Amino acid sequence: MLVDGKPMRSIWSTQAGGSVSIIDQTKLPHELVIEQLHSLGDAAKAIATMAVRGAPLIGATAAYGIALAARADASDAGLAEASAVLTATRPTARNLKWALDQMHTALIDLPIDQRVDVAYQRADAICEEDIQINKAIGAHGLPLIQALATAHPERPVNVLTHCNAGWLATVDWGTATAPLYLAHQSDIDLHIWVDETRPRSQGAALTAWELGHQGISHHLITDTSSGHLMQTGQVDLIITGTDCVTATGDVCNKIGTYLVALAASDNHIPMYVATPSPTINWCLCDGRKEIPIEQRDEEEVTCMSGRTKAGQIERIRITPPTTSAMNYAFDVTPSRLITGLITERGLVEASKEALSRVFSDAAANTQANP
Numbered sequence: 001m002l003v004d005g006k007p008m009r010s011i012w013s014t015q016a017g018g019s020v021s022i023i024d025q026t027k028l029p030h031e032l033v034i035e036q037l038h039s040l041g042d043a044a045k046a047i048a049t050m051a052v053r054g055a056p057l058i059g060a061t062a063a064y065g066i067a068l069a070a071r072a073d074a075s076d077a078g079l080a081e082a083s084a085v086l087t088a089t090r091p092t093a094r095n096l097k098w099a100l101d102q103m104h105t106a107l108i109d110l111p112i113d114q115r116v117d118v119a120y121q122r123a124d125a126i127c128e129e130d131i132q133i134n135k136a137i138g139a140h141g142l143p144l145i146q147a148l149a150t151a152h153p154e155r156p157v158n159v160l161t162h163c164n165a166g167w168l169a170t171v172d173w174g175t176a177t178a179p180l181y182l183a184h185q186s187d188i189d190l191h192i193w194v195d196e197t198r199p200r201s202q203g204a205a206l207t208a209w210e211l212g213h214q215g216i217s218h219h220l221i222t223d224t225s226s227g228h229l230m231q232t233g234q235v236d237l238i239i240t241g242t243d244c245v246t247a248t249g250d251v252c253n254k255i256g257t258y259l260v261a262l263a264a265s266d267n268h269i270p271m272y273v274a275t276p277s278p279t280i281n282w283c284l285c286d287g288r289k290e291i292p293i294e295q296r297d298e299e300e301v302t303c304m305s306g307r308t309k310a311g312q313i314e315r316i317r318i319t320p321p322t323t324s325a326m327n328y329a330f331d332v333t334p335s336r337l338i339t340g341l342i343t344e345r346g347l348v349e350a351s352k353e354a355l356s357r358v359f360s361d362a363a364a365n366t367q368a369n370p
């Protein structure tokens with residue numbers, strides 16, 4: 001998508017066997033900093049520190065992490081070790097394991113001297129597939145917004161989103177944002193409520209930055225505002241992303257998504273989850289019990305950073321020095337609270353029957369190879 005009017009992706013590799021470029025998202029929205037990943041360690045660190053984040057981008061970075069690792073050691077043992085290092089970086093995003101499995105399948109039967117080239121090719125292809133999936137999610141989500149625009153021609157369509165499931169969280173387009181970008185390109189009068197998404201403020205720092213660069217009207221809101229906006233008729237539609245969807249349609253996403261879904265259900269507001277198929281874990285049936293929920297450093301809750309009037313980036317503590325905090329990074333929304341999943345194959349009910357019908361190939365394949 002556009003940054004200062006110029007197209008950009010969140011990750012790219014310009015040369016097979018070379019380094020990989022990323023946007024360091026910890027520096028946004030204040031600075032646009034491009035970093036180079038030269039090694040497996042660089043890729044693992046970028047994921048763990050959230051220089052790259054968002055389930056699809058974590059998967060794409062892990063794929064390049066394998067390619068970078070193969071430059072140093074493309075043996076079976078070397079690749080297995082690289083895969084273990086990358087798996088340990090973040091526990092919740094399904095796309096991480098998916099991408100590592102894809103890389104394993106692509107490389108394991110090849111002679112060692114062919115593995116580096118093929119690893120880069122497969123990582124490049126994972127990135128291209130991500131873009132195509134997101135464009136298809138956009139095309140399938142667009143009619144939801146078009147219908148609301150037709151029903152309310154006198155005012156903007158108000159869409160609420162949580163965290164950042166935008167192009168920064170993917171390779172390009174985003175999942176939850178793809179229908180928004182297409183609606184904007186179709187000249188639909190659109191307004192987005194952007195949940196701040198404490199503690200790391202991906203909504204404030206990243207989604208607001210993205211929407212600003214695309215010229216889409218939006219307001220930032222505190223996470224605690226969404227219920228009030230829904231009660232007062234100011235939200236028409238909710239679209240979020242997801243880190244993991246079970247075979248039964250439970251959705252794990254950024255902490256706070258469950259509360260948004262509860263308020264949406266109470267106010268009869270449609271709640272859709274943009275779901276690329278690599279995010280579905282066909283082996284899981286009960287999201288609340290089975291999906292590992294990442295817990296991060298309490299310092300993310302007790303401190304905040306920002307830019308001072310003098311232009312310095314500073315980190316300040318917002319609690320008493322002795323206050324401890326819990327920092328669960330994700331929660332699970334049960335399928336019954338979700339109106340539908342926007343997948344690359346169309347709108348799908350969040351249920352085992354509907355998912356296994358639409359993705360019968362993937363579901364059957366995973367049952368054979370868990």
Ligand code: MRU
Binds near residue numbers: 053162165174241
């Ligand atoms: O902790 P993050 O920033 O990686 O969490 C991101 C989210 O929760 C996104 O909604 C999710 O990964 C979907 S991204 C298309």
